[in-house]
Each structure stands twice: as structure tokens, then as C-alpha cells.
Amino acid sequence: MFEFFDVYLLEAVISGILLGGVLALIALGLNLIFGVIDVVWICYAELIMIGMYGLYYFYSVYGLPMWIAAPACIALVAVLGLLLHYIVIQPLLDAAPINQLLATGGVLFFLQSFATVAFGIDFRNLGIRLPVLAIGEMHFSFARLLAFLAALAGMVVIYLFMTRTYIGTAIRAISQDRQIMVLMGVDTKRLYLVTSALGGALAGLAACLLVLQYDVHPFVGLSFGPITFLIVVLGGLGNFIGGFVAAFVFAEIISLGGLYSDLEWGYVLAFAFFILMMFARPQGLLARRS
Amino acid sequence: MLKLDAVAAGYGTFQALFGTTLDVNAGEAVGVIGPNGAGKTTLMRVISGMIRPWSGAISMEGVDVLAEAPHRIIELGIAHVPENRRLFPRLTVEGNLRMGAFTPSARAKFAHRLEFVFDLFPRMKERRNQLAGTLSGGEQQMCAIGRALMSDPKLLLLDEPSAGLAPVVVQQVFELVQRIRSGGLTVLIVEQNVQQVLRVVDRAYLLEAGNIRASGASAELLASDTIKQAYLGV
DSSP: OTTTOOHHHHHHHHHHHHHHHHHHHHHHHHHHHHHHHOOOOTTHHHHHHHHHHHHIIIIIISOOOHHHHHHHHHHHHHHHHHHIIIIIIGGGTTSOHHHHHHHHHHHHHHHHHHHHHHHOSOOBOOOOOOOEEEETTEEEEHHHHHHHHHHHHHHHHHHHHHHHSHHHHHHHHHTTOSGGGGGGTOOHHHHHHHHHHHHHHHHHHHHHHHHTTSOBOTTTHHHHHHHHHHHHHHTOTTOHHHHHHHHHHHHHHHHHHHHHSOHHHHHHHHHHHHHHHHHHOTTOTTOOOO | OEEEEEEEEEETTEEEEEEEEEEEOTTOEEEEEOOTTSSHHHHHHHHHTSSOOSEEEEEETTEEGGGSOGGGGGGGTEEEEOTTOOOOTTSBHHHHHHHHTOSHHHHHTHHHHHHHHHHHOHHHHHTTTSBGGGSOHHHHHHHHHHHHHTTOOSEEEEEOTTTTOOHHHHHHHHHHHHHHHHTTOEEEEEESOHHHHHHHOSEEEEEETTEEEEEEEHHHHHHOHHHIIIIIOO
């Protein structure tokens, strides 16, 4: 049986785990927004794209040191999240879900077009070449390892926030009973704004981690946006743990699928898996029985 | 303490309350009895801000309740234990109690209030890390009352605390209400369980089809023929 267990397979499995960390971070941001506000930010990947440009400009163009540029990028996308809620979502809170979906879809195209006009269609990168880590015959880029660790740290911070603070507890409570939040003295409008900023900050962190590994261009959101939506749906919309698990499941499918041909095939397999799962478990991987 | 003046309220085009006027004095326990669909729950909801009345006035210790944002009504000292308890099922008992102490003034005395609630309900202390959705009916009622008490209210609104509970547990819930009010808390309680509730309150209002039909001291109401025939089945 050991002929299957070769070093390439192990490398692919570990690469999958590294990829899963960042996907889980993005899925967490989407789930947070959906769980609290009951709205899906279809344009989430495009917020990340703007954040990637943000870090590119702060670091490469304006020459800020990374320890200022990265927090500034996170803050920038947090503010974008706030504005998105305030300008687009808040007026549509009582509208039909399809209208909310169309509105955030509109923001997606707006951000893509805006980026095309403002930044051009050239591929840009930070110009940082981090070393490659060699363990035996396996090779891992240091950037991916760093991204994985930072994503994990981000998720731990969110976990502590959600379990240790009043606002975090309210964020978990509101998806369980929206109407009685008023009896607890919770100002739901304010809670929505805090959550939007938090969702934006997570997109900002993801942007910092992705732009370490990939070039940024106005349509870069398309390369990870769809897969994160599948992850969130498969994990059960609004289910944090489900999203976390599904992120690693998808990352492994992509990574292992890519092992046998190229990475694009990994994506094909991942989408096929999703369609199959929608027949088998349309309520999501870890759906609660209601 | 609490005064309602000609409060009309409803949902959409459906009117549930037709000019309800009632008052609750500090230290009293007052009951609102009446059949299903009389508007009892709506009455509780307009007081705590879950819904806004169409017309009329509500004041708490002289403060205009309707001038406050709904989420700030709890700061006036009004805590509402809603119908069917409405706990957060996937939060722990302690998480639910923490939500009850969400307001800044309540957070400041969280430890103190938690101790108070755990003294009142030792069972809640044992179950503090258990998910609220896994509690028994009686325990859920304790948790819901405990959650409301976390804000250190002056007035406790109880909506059908005995609903859906086994008879033995109903007995315990009413004993509990007795204990809470002996601690000096003012209580407004809505119940279909007329016989039981009239034993723990000082006086009561009879609400029928959104109108107050009768009111008086508990003993009077227990003796009155209309109540006897319609609600006590004697």
C-alpha cells in the first residue's frame, strides 16, 4: 500500500492544508456577515481584490514598511465593509433576498470596473520573493506557510472575540433569535455595522495574505470568489464550523486533484464535488437538524 | 410605576389591543388574565418595545417609554421574559445570562448579578456550560427568568411562564414568582392559568378581545361569578 504514499502525495496534502487556511478565513468572513445580517456579500472577493491593491500601493508604491502597510490595508477594507453596509445593505434590509443579492452583485461589477479604470489591467505584485522551504524532497513556499499561520491566527482572534466579549456573544445570538435582541438591549443597527467592519477586516487580512502569493489584477476575485461561495454553502450558510471544515475539504480536493494533472483540474473536480453534494446534502455538510 | 394609557396596537391590519389602560404600582404583583388571543402577549410586547403601539401612552416611573429607542427600554428597568422563553438554544446557560447583561450598566455588575441568579437557581450554576437548547422545560424557564434578572430590573414582565410545562413544574414556577416578588421586584404577569396566577398576584386585569373587561383584587376576582364561570370552571 505504500506505493501510493509517495512524497508528492504528502506534499499535495500539506499544500491543501495551507490553502485551506486562507480559504477558511475568507469563508469565516462571509459566514459572519450572513449569520448576523442575513445577507450574502456576493462582492466579498472583490473587497479582497481592492485590499490586494491597497497593500500593493501602500507597500510597493508609497514605500510604507510592512508593519504599517498591512494594518492600513486591513483598516481600509474594514472601512469599505462599513460603507458597503451603510450605503447598499442598510436601505435594503427589509427588501426581498433576491434584491439584496442583486445589489451586492452590482457592487461586484462596480468594483471590478472601478479597479480596471483606476489601476489598469496589468498584473501587479509586491515584488517580494520569499524563500522556499525544503523539507526532505518536499518544497513549500514560505509565503504560503506564512499565509496559513496568519489566517489561523486571525481565526483564533475571531474565536476569542466571539466567545469572550459581549458583542461577540451577541453576534452568535442574533442568528438564533433576531426579534428578541431588542429585549437584551442590543441595538441591531449598530451590531450590523460592527459586523460589517469585522467582515471587511477579515477580507483585508485575506488580501494581505493572498497578495503575498499571487499577482493582483481587477478580475483576481474570480479565481477564488466562486470557490469560497461553494465552501460557505457546503458548510451550511452561517455555520462557522461547517465553513471551516468545508474549506479544508475543498482545498484538499483542489490540491490532490491538481497532483494528477494540473491545478485547473483540481478546480473542476471541486466544482463537480459540490454539485454532487448538493444532491446528497443540499442543507450543507454539517447541517443542523431543525 | 408603570402606566399604560389608551394603548392601541396590532400587526399589519390586525388590531390586538383597543385602548388598553392599566397601571402597576411599585412592589406590586399584577396579573393579566384572559383567553387565548385576547392580546395579552401584544400587551407585553408594546411595554418592552418589541412592537410599537399605534396610539396611546406608556410611562415608567414618569419617563415616556415611547420616547426611548426600543433597545433602550431595558435601561428604564423593564425586563421581559417572552412567551415560549425564547432562549438562545446554541448558547450556553452562561452565554444566555451574559446576553441578559448586555447593556453597559448591566455589564458593570455582571459578576454580582450572576451570583444573585445562581443563588436563586442553583440548578443554573450546575448547568452553566450546557447549551440552553438541551435544558428541560422547567430549566429553560429558570434560565429565561434568570436572563431577564441579569439586567437588575425594577419591573419584570412574565409572559405565560407556565405554558408547556408539566403540572409539577408549573407549581415550582409559581413558587418562584412568589420568591422573586418577595425580593421587592415589581411583577406584571400574563397567564392563562387563572387559578394559579390569582394566588400569587395582588390584583389582576381581565383582558378579552383587546379590551380590559374587569379588574380588581385577586380575592375579588376569584369570588366573581364571571371569572368563576368562564375561567375557573366552577
